[in-house]
Amino acid sequence: MSHTLVLVHGAWHGGWCWQEVADILRAAGHTVTTPTQTGLGERSHLLSGSISLEMMATDIVNHIVWEGLSDVVLVGHSFAGGVISGVADRIPDQLRHLIYLDAVWLEDGQSVFGLLPDEIVAERERLATDFDGGLSIPPPPAEAFGVFDKAAGNALVKRLTPHPLSAFKSNLRLINRPTNGIPADYIVCTAPIYDPLAPARDAVRKAGLPIHDLAAPHDAMVTHPRETADLLLRLSEP
Numbered sequence: 001m002s003h004t005l006v007l008v009h010g011a012w013h014g015g016w017c018w019q020e021v022a023d024i025l026r027a028a029g030h031t032v033t034t035p036t037q038t039g040l041g042e043r044s045h046l047l048s049g050s051i052s053l054e055m056m057a058t059d060i061v062n063h064i065v066w067e068g069l070s071d072v073v074l075v076g077h078s079f080a081g082g083v084i085s086g087v088a089d090r091i092p093d094q095l096r097h098l099i100y101l102d103a104v105w106l107e108d109g110q111s112v113f114g115l116l117p118d119e120i121v122a123e124r125e126r127l128a129t130d131f132d133g134g135l136s137i138p139p140p141p142a143e144a145f146g147v148f149d150k151a152a153g154n155a156l157v158k159r160l161t162p163h164p165l166s167a168f169k170s171n172l173r174l175i176n177r178p179t180n181g182i183p184a185d186y187i188v189c190t191a192p193i194y195d196p197l198a199p200a201r202d203a204v205r206k207a208g209l210p211i212h213d214l215a216a217p218h219d220a221m222v223t224h225p226r227e228t229a230d231l232l233l234r235l236s237e238p
Contacts, residue, residue, distance in 0.1 A: 004070070006034075011078060072096060076100055076101065078102060078197075079112060085105075085178040088179055137162060
C-alpha cells in the first residue's frame with residue numbers, strides 16, 4: 001500500500017534535511033513532500049520578527065491544500081511538533097495520521113519556550129540578542145543534534161540557518177485537542193536522549209500517545225535515514 005507523507009523539519013533546518021529519508025520512501029513507491037517553513041532553509045531570506053507558530057502551520061496547511069494532497073501522514077520533527085498539531089486543528093479531513101518525531105508537544109496557548117527549561121530559554125534569548133539584536137537564534141553545533149562524526153557535522157552545519165526567535169516565543173492556538181482526533185504516534189530518539197524534550201515526553205505520556213523508541217540521535221533523519229524511513233512506514237500502516 002502506498003502512502004502520502006509530508007515531512008516537516010524542526011528548528012534551524014529546512015526541507016533539505018529529509019532528502020535521504022524521502023529518497024528511500026519514494027523508491028518504495030510512496031508520495032513524499034518536504035516543505036520548508038518561512039524564514040528557514042531556502043526561505044531564509046524571509047526571516048522576520050513576525051514569524052509565529054501560526055504562520056508556520058499556515059505554511060504546511062497551504063502546502064497540503066495547494067498540492068492537492070489528501071490522506072496525508074504528517075510527520076513533525078522537534079520544533080515542528082507544535083506545527084503539525086496546528087495543521088491538524090485546521091485541516092483534519094486531509095490527514096490520516098500524525099507522527100511526532102522526537103518533537104515538542106504543545107497544548108492550546110503554550111509556546112515552545114514555555115515547554116523548555118528556564119535555563120535553556122535564557123541562553124537562547126541571550127544568543128539571539130548577541131547574534132542579531134534578538135531577531136533569530138543562531139544554529140547550535142552539530143553535536144547538539146547528536147551528530148558527532150566530523151564530516152557529517154560539518155556538512156550539517158553548513159546548511160543550518162538561524163531560527164526566528166518569535167516562533168519560539170509565540171503561542172500555539174488550537175480550537176481542539178492537539179491531535180484533533182487523528183491517530184497519532186510519538187517517536188523518542190534514544191541514542192542519545194535529547195534532554196530539552198523531557199517535558200514533552202512527559203506530556204505525551206499523559207496524553208496517552210503510543211510511544212516508540214528509535215536507536216538514533218535527535219537528528220535521526222540525517223544520521224539514520226534508513227531506520228527512520230522504516231519506522232515511519234511501519235507507523236503509517238492502517
